[in-house]
Amino acid sequence: MAEDAQMGTDLTKNQQLVFDALSGADGPLSAYTILDLLRERGFRAPPQVYRALDKLVDIGLVHRLESLNAFVACRHPGCDTHEETIAFAICEDCGKVAEISDDALSDELGQIAGRSGFLLKKSTVELRGICGACRAA
Amino acid sequence: MAEDAQMGTDLTKNQQLVFDALSGADGPLSAYTILDLLRERGFRAPPQVYRALDKLVDIGLVHRLESLNAFVACRHPGCDTHEETIAFAICEDCGKVAEISDDALSDELGQIAGRSGFLLKKSTVELRGICGACRAA
DNA sequence: TGTCGGATGTTATAAGGTAACGTTTCTTGT
DNA sequence: ACAAGAAACGTTACCTTATAACATCCGACA
Structure with a gap:
């Protein structure tokens, strides 16, 4: 059962x-x-x-x-309950990764896909750069 | 040449x-x-x-x-300015890849990064799904 | 003309990922 | 409880992706 x-x-x-x-x-x-x-x-x-x-x-x-x-x-609260788009901010200095959930981004990706008639199944968004902590240091 | x-x-x-x-x-x-x-x-x-x-x-x-x-x-028109964010729509059926340049997306990613104090260097955006042609077929 | 740096050729190997097969361990219907 | 099927596991072997290291070639140019 x-x-x-x-x-x-x-x-x-x-x-x-x-x-x-x-x-x-x-x-x-x-x-x-x-x-x-x-x-x-x-x-x-x-x-x-x-x-x-x-x-x-x-x-x-x-x-x-x-x-x-x-x-x-996954460190995003409630991550197992719904499949939204998650972006990752990867620090090239310290190697840490921040998980970012953003509705505007999800919407935007959905619109981009829809506009080209693309049936979106999964989005990969990975940002490379330097995190706030490393910039301050 | x-x-x-x-x-x-x-x-x-x-x-x-x-x-x-x-x-x-x-x-x-x-x-x-x-x-x-x-x-x-x-x-x-x-x-x-x-x-x-x-x-x-x-x-x-x-x-x-x-x-x-x-x-x-690169097939993006005006590809000589390579600084903008480009998204890729990858069809899991036919394997073809569409290159999408979208200002709203670039803005949104910039905002997300800025909000967390992240110095953004490069964005990777890859969408997986089924392209329009394959959906129609 | 010599030399210096970029591009190249080549070997070897590291790093990431999966197929396939047999065994064990859980479920589940009766 | 027990057989049968499903799921997870262990293991070997192998495939794909990527880079280190070193030797050589070749053009620019002081």
Whole structure:
């Protein structure tokens, strides 16, 4: 029976380990970095990481940063409840990533797509630059 | 050479070959696909392709699609001003890529960055979905 | 003419990602 | 409870993408 269609899905052991690794990091991690972090917990090969990542991304608990080939735990509140466009601001100095949810941006992307008759499924928005903290430093 | 209609840029032989390969394609090409296409023209190894691509991307004649690990020749009208944000609409059906320049989008991204004190250097916007032609078909 | 820097050629290897297959472990219907 | 199917797991092997490092070639130019 479908007992939990809305609340946080239970993660499997591997998914939880990967998610914890990402949550504990203060920046994006590559799949192979995660693998190395989890070797002492029994991980031995890439598919174990990628399978967990695939699921976590699917659920919405983890985001993939296309321009970095890396992954971050979702820190946006209520991220698993709706699929809106999320932009990422990636600091090229400190490596940290800020997650930005912006309705005007979502609308704008929707309009751009609509104008060209494009059926939009997923948007990737990644901003590269220097974060406020690094600029101040 | 005579084929190069861009001002202020004279491409080397390898750069021209890579650019021509991309211009002749009707979709994005991976670096290794380009390598294969250019083997008969003397290309033998990845660095030859990547070096040319690096320069072409730098100049702005070629765009890198982060979510595909692939490259497209710039087809945006007035591409000689490469400072604006360009969005790509990638059709998951036919594989073609539309290049979209949109001031409202640029503004919006600038505002988002400014609001968080982020010094924006480069924006990556890639939309995945189904293009108009494929929807109609 | 020598030399200096950019472009090139080449080998080797790092880094990212997946196919395929067998086994284990959960579900679920009866 | 138990068989059967589904989902997750472990493992090997392999593919794709990208770069490091080093040698060479070639044109600009003092």
